[in-house]
Amino acid sequence: MGTHAEARDIISVKSLSLSGNIGPDCWGRSAPQPLRMDIEIVMAPLSLEKAGHSDDVNDTINYGSVSKNVLRIFSLGQVAFPCGMFTAATLATTAVSEVVKKSRHNQVQEYHIALEAPKAILLADGLRLSVLTRVTRSGPKAGEVVQDVWWSVKDLRLAVIIGVNPAERLAKQPVIINIEIYQKPRALKSDWATVVPDVIKALEASEYLTLEKFVMEALRVVCLSSECVDTATVRAQKPSAITLAHSSCVEITRSRQHFLDAQSTDA
Numbered sequence: 407m408g409t410h411a412e413a414r415d416i417i418s419v420k421s422l423s424l425s426g427n428i429g430p431d432c433w434g435r436s437a438p439q440p441l442r443m444d445i446e447i448v449m450a451p452l453s454l455e456k457a458g459h460s461d462d463v464n465d466t467i468n469y470g471s472v473s474k475n476v477l478r479i480f481s482l483g484q485v486a487f488p489c490g491m492f493t494a495a496t497l498a499t500t501a502v503s504e505v506v507k508k509s510r511h512n513q514v515q516e517y518h519i520a521l522e523a524p525k526a527i528l529l530a531d532g533l534r535l536s537v538l539t540r541v542t543r544s545g546p547k548a549g550e551v552v553q554d555v556w557w558s559v560k561d562l563r564l565a566v567i568i569g570v571n572p573a574e575r576l577a578k579q580p581v582i583i584n585i586e587i588y589q590k591p592r593a594l595k596s597d598w599a600t601v602v603p604d605v606i607k608a609l610e611a612s613e614y615l616t617l618e619k620f621v622m623e624a625l626r627v628v629c630l631s632s633e634c635v636d637t638a639t640v641r642a643q644k645p646s647a648i649t650l651a652h653s654s655c656v657e658i659t660r661s662r663q664h665f666l667d668a669q670s671t672d673a
Contacts, residue, residue: 593634
């Protein structure tokens with residue numbers, strides 16, 4: 407069959423319900439709040455071939471054991487995580503890897519933990535942290551742990567004046583904003599929810615004609631909010647723009663350096 411380039415073997419747990427104190431909720435209270443976690447264990451191609459034939463749970467990684475070990479960390483929702491969601495996700499990764507080691511399954515390539523706090527931001531549907539962890543298997547950096555970290559603000563809703571039509575200049579209309587922030591390697595920022603008030607302040611009183619300008623301004627605020635930002639993506643939708651369509655949408659991705667360079671040019 408060749409190189410098995412298209413083979414993929416993944417074990418996952420979706421929307422595991424948790425509770426934990428990850429820092430202030432949408433009202434500024436430091437108390438346990440509801441959380442949801444997605445766990446993904448990415449394995450080398452054909453790793454699950456044996457279990458797929460033997461039908462024996464001992465030939466795979468038990469996702470029930472994975473869930474129980476993660477739930478142990480969040481027991482009763484009383485634990486407080488010193489660096490919020492990032493600490494919680496890192497501990498969850500460790501809990502998953504403990505189960506993998508006990509299974510003696512050495513074919514895992516990546517762990518992907520996505521932790522969502524649906525009550526973290528007042529005007530949005532949640533704050534989501536994704537941590538992708540992989541261990542270098544060969545070469546001079548063998549054994550080195552590499553992490554990719556990104557944050558998402560889901561469906562931030564604002565009412566603003568936006569559009570070129572006469573009616574749009576008279577009444578505010580809803581705009582739904584989604585933000586993704588990719589952290590620089592080894593950056594130690596964990597309070598990305600604090601960026602949202604700055605975005606709201608910049609946009610709520612705006613009266614732009616186009617979604618392109620609206621999105622670019624939001625992206626500028628996000629990228630310049632912290633030195634920890636590598637790149638960011640902002641997507642904005644106008645649900646009321648086109649009668650026969652769900653929404654009109656503009657999405658733009660830029661690096662922090664893009665806006666720093668623009669500042670130098672303008673100076």
